[in-house]
Amino acid sequence: ETGVTQTPRHLVMGMTNKKSLKCEQHLGHNAMYWYKQSAKKPLELMFVYSLEERVENNSVPSRFSPECPNSSHLFLHLHTLQPEDSALYLCASSQERGAYNEQFFGPGTRLTVL
């Protein structure tokens, strides 16, 4: 595997379910990100991890819980979501956190909350 991978690619869940999204980067990067893309909206940054430490939580509701066990893996744990949380969730990584570091994106997980 190369680049940034995400699993699952599609997920349908009820509002009472608990599920997790997984991201893995094979680029040796030190920063990882979760983004949300809703229909007709720009990509919204959710969380930033740098060297496995969460450095930013962009006012995301607590029903989204990130985890970064090592520099190659990032998880997004989901529980008691709402239908408006249905969106494309994208993971990205970059060499370092900072303005001049290009971010590499995974293919995303298309989440539907019923």
Next chain:
Amino acid sequence: DQQVKQNSPSLSVQEGRISILNCDYTNSMFDYFLWYKKYPAEGPTFLISISSIKDKNEDGRFTVFLNKSAKHLSLHIVPSQPGDSAVYFCAASASMNYGGSQGNLIFGKGTKLSVKP
């Protein structure tokens, strides 16, 4: 309020012609700008970037122009090819802490480019 705006949701051009995608930004602290391309069912892929110390950056068929006084950048694709059909996102970031977060990418909503054979 959106700090990065792509006011054209879609653009259609003929193969071989020039495609011009536009992007405006409001925050004068932004000093690094990027364009990403996204095909359906794939994540965005980096295309080209420009630092605020430059006004032009070229990479093959792709050129990005930056007008700092107008807070405007544009992506030119010449000649356009059917494989260029995708959604193009403009993004901006600031190297200094500005009240938003240093280094975070702020994206526009995207412009869907269709290149017709």
